[in-house]
Amino acid sequence: MEWINNLFFGGGVAHSILLIALVIAVGIALGKIRIAGISLGITWILFVGIALSHFGMRIDPSTLHFVKEFGLILFVYSIGLQVGPSFFSSLKKGGLTLNMLASAIVFLGVGIAYILHVATGIPITTMVGILSGAVTNTPGLGAAQQAYSDMTGINDPSIPLGYAVAYPLGVIGIIVSIMAMRFFFRIKLDREAAAANHGDHDDTGAQRISIVLENPVIAGRTVGDISGLIDRTFVVSRVCHQSDGRTEIASNSTELNLGDKLFVIAAHKDEEALVAFLGHKIDMDFSEWEKLDSQFISRRVMITKPELNGKRLGDLRLRSTYGINITRVNRAGVDLVANRNLQLQMGDRVTLVGTETGVAEATKVLGNSMRRLREPNLIPIFVGIFLGVLLGSIPIMLPGIPQPLKLGLAGGPLIVSILISRFGPQYKVVTYTTMSANLMLREIGIALFLAGVGLGAGEGFVETIVDGGGYKWIGYGVIITMVPLLLVGVVGRLFYKINYFTLAGLLAGSMTDPPALAYSNAVAGNDLPAVGYATVYPLTMFLRILTAQLLILFAAA
Incomplete structure (x- = not known):
């Protein structure tokens, strides 16, 4: 049975593939497995890799290095594609406060890690590993490893060792911090839910409003006229004329008169000004409009034609050509007001309202082919990876640092993927991937990376914990995890009056930790934690990756 022994403990391509597959599958x-509702999830791959490596199952270092780095690239690139469209918008308005607090958590954690490094004498490489594990951020681990490798030409096994030791209590510490905030402020969940329902609105999302026209200045003017009279984001979808009770799809030439009822789609932030300008708001349910305009149909249609990618909605002239209205555009689960300057992207779902014939003709123009969306757009992905590796390899000289700074194989692809997914449609670049395709790319990438890290870190792991003082790293990790969360959580609640559910999402997002988000969602019973998480996730992920390698480079210099 020598061949079996060689397959598991020998070398070669078959040995490498078998071992990686085994580590990933078992992990x-x-x-x-869940204990008290908490699971370490995919991070088990790391621990399985460490265990097998400890017992002598190892891979050729060059093969291991390739698997690890390629997995990291796939992982961070898919993250960038996912968060890119919302990255810049998340920095605006209400999201600015949340991102400011999340950034404070990031920098506090980095500061505490550096203080512990100075106070304890633990090498900065080990401390950065502990930091990445304590904040449950695997891309930060990859960025730190790659930065150290670029700087010295060798790998430091203490980085993944520190990560593996600190990670388990990092996951638990985040959830405990969220629970501690609830206990400290004596949060009543029903009161928080009531306050959220009363006061929380999406400033940019589409709102349905029914308005009776009472402004005599507008009487006799057309829908196209009023669009130029008030600088607000809105679409007049339907008009019910007072004179004869007739309901019609609003076009630019539709004439308005006093007493007409208007069905308007507007951004929440513009609702008050719009109602004051037109007349007064009435409590008219959407179902009543559907009864009035029974001759019209409403249908959601997917944008699937590549030539429409990046085009402005007004350029399609669907209203004048087919007599239909586009009232909303759903992008990544968010309803946007369909103003004429909105740029369309592949995968957008638009709401069409009009006659059956008009809607059918407009559907042909837009595509609505699910088969087209399922076809992978591989060229933008691999061109983006090429540009990301190129960007990450550019040396940047900074004063006082002997070694040039590089964004590396984590930072470069992340930045490029964010920029491509956000601005690509403006230059006719199709960046759309289905959620399942993006998730598959991301999960394969992180699985390969964690398997590579684990198989490379197993040798000496037990000795480090038992004889090398590694048990102390657990305590350092808990400090790095909980102190920033509790401090910023108190500030967010006391000074910024942030709703507890949103605050929980903020704390989970600042650590990019899905288990903490799952716990917060279960407690809240609404989507506020998810909104807070998504708001801070893009910037936090970027900062986690950047600060990990900066800490290595600056401290080592």
């Missing part, structure tokens, strides 16, 4: 299976 994912163990990740489904």
Whole structure:
């Protein structure tokens, strides 16, 4: 049975593939186990890799290095594609406060890690590993490893060792911090839910409003006229004329008169000004409009034609050509007001309202082919990876640092993917990937990366914990995890009066930690934690990756 021994403990391509597949399969299976509702998830791959490596199952270093780095690139690139469209918008308005607080958590954690490094004498490489594990951020681990490798030409096994030791209590510490905020401020969940329902609105999302026209200045003017009279984001979808009770799809030439009822789609932030300008708001349910305009149909249609990618909605002239209205555009689960300057993207779902014939003709123009969306757009992905690796390899000289700074194989692809997914449609670049395709790319990438890290870190892991003082790293990790969360959580609640559910999402997002988000969602019973998480996630992920390698480079210099 020598061949079996060689397959598991020998070398070659078959040995490498078998070992990586075994580590990933067992790790994912163990990740489904929950204790007290908490699971370490895919991170089990790391621990399985460490265990097998400890017992002598190892891979050729060059093969291991390739698997690890390629997995990291796939992972961070898919993250960038996902968060890119919302990255810049998340920095605006209400999101600015949340991102400011999340950034404070990031920098506090980095500061505490550096203080512990100075106070304890633990090498900065080990402390950065502890930091990445304590904040449950795997891309930060990859960025730190890659920065150290670029600087020295060798790998430091203490980085993944520190990560593996600190990670388990990092996951638990985040959830405990969220629970502690609830206990400290004596949060009543029903009161928080009531306050959220009363006061929380989406400033940019589409709102349905029914308005009776009472402004005599507008009487006799057309829908096209009023669009130029008030600088607000809105669409007049339907008009019910007072004179004869007739309901019609609003076009630019539709004439308005006093007493007409208007069905308007507007951004929440513009609702008050719009109602004051037109007349007064009435409590008219959408179902009543559907009864009035029974001759019209409403249908959601997917944008699937590549030539429409990046085009402005007004350029399609669907209203004048087919007599239909586009009232809303749903992008990544968010309803946007369909103003004429809105740029369309592949995968957008638009709401068409009009006659059956008009809607059918407009559908042909837009595509609505699910088969087209399922076809992978591989050229933008691999061109983006090429540009990301190129960007990450550019040396940047900074004063006082002997070694040039590089964004690396984590930072470069992340930045490029964010920029491509956000601005690509403006230059006719199709960046759309289905959610399942993006998730598959991301999960394969992180699985390969964690398997590579684990198989490379297993040698000496037990000795480090038992004889090398590694047990102390757990305590350092808990400090790095909980102190920033509790401090910023108190500031957010006391000074910014942030709703507890949103605050929970903020704390989970600042650590890019899905288990904490799952716990917060279960407690809240609404989507406020998810909104807070999504608002801070893009910037936090970027800062986690950047600060990890900066800490290595600056401290080592």
